[in-house]
Amino acid sequence: MDDRSSETRRRILDVALDLFADRGFSGTTTRAIGSAAGVNIATLDYHFGGKQGLYDAVVGRLYEDLVQAFLSERSDADVESVLRALWAFARGHRKHLKLLVRHTLDHDTLPGVVTERWSGPLLDVADAFVARHRPDWPPARRRVFVLGTMHALVRLAITDDAWLSAAVGGGPDAVIDGLVDDVRSALRA
Numbered sequence: 001m002d003d004r005s006s007e008t009r010r011r012i013l014d015v016a017l018d019l020f021a022d023r024g025f026s027g028t029t030t031r032a033i034g035s036a037a038g039v040n041i042a043t044l045d046y047h048f049g050g051k052q053g054l055y056d057a058v059v060g061r062l063y064e065d066l067v068q069a070f071l072s073e074r075s076d077a078d079v080e081s082v083l084r085a086l087w088a089f090a091r092g093h094r095k096h097l098k099l100l101v102r103h104t105l106d107h108d109t110l111p112g113v114v115t116e117r118w119s120g121p122l123l124d125v126a127d128a129f130v131a132r133h134r135p136d137w138p139p140a141r142r143r144v145f146v147l148g149t150m151h152a153l154v155r156l157a158i159t160d161d162a163w164l165s166a167a168v169g170g171g172p173d174a175v176i177d178g179l180v181d182d183v184r185s186a187l188r189a
Contacts, residue, residue, distance in 0.1 A: 008047070016054050017058050021099040058099065061096070066089065067122070082129065083179055097157060097158050133188075
């Protein structure tokens with residue numbers, strides 16, 4: 001793929017992320033994406049094979065970044081460094097996370113590309129991390145703990161900072177400090 005084609009693809013992905021996050025899959029048309037990206041619908045089809053392929057590529061970018069950032073994490077990382085890194089990642093990927101939350105609300109599940117390709121390996125890593133700290137917990141309890149922590153982190157990461165400040169009595173720093181304390185306490189055997 002040449003530089004111009006790569007730039008076009010990146011621009012389409014960026015525009016599609018914004019539109020899908022704001023309007024959802026059903027509320028976003030390929031015409032709107034093409035118009036905002038300055039390309040025609042045939043270009044979208046060429047690069048992504050249609051709207052679903054584009055949606056999957058947008059979602060896939062988040063998980064590719066997540067896998068790159070966290071599957072290579074040292075297995076001996078401490079709770080605080082992992083949570084702070086996850087918080088920074090979530091805050092840096094707010095549009096992607098908003099898209100996933102919107103999808104889950106609209107469809108009662110994550111996108112198929114996530115459940116088929118990404119969820120298993122990421123949950124396995126998180127489960128192994130929790131198991132090192134709480135070997136007494138059965139697998140189901142560890143998974144519920146991982147999912148609950150992840151959902152709290154995501155929900156708080158995409159929340160408006162002014163609302164967080166009012167609700168928590170401090171902004172994003174107070175949120176991650178509280179999450180670190182809670183998770184560290186839960187993982188003490």
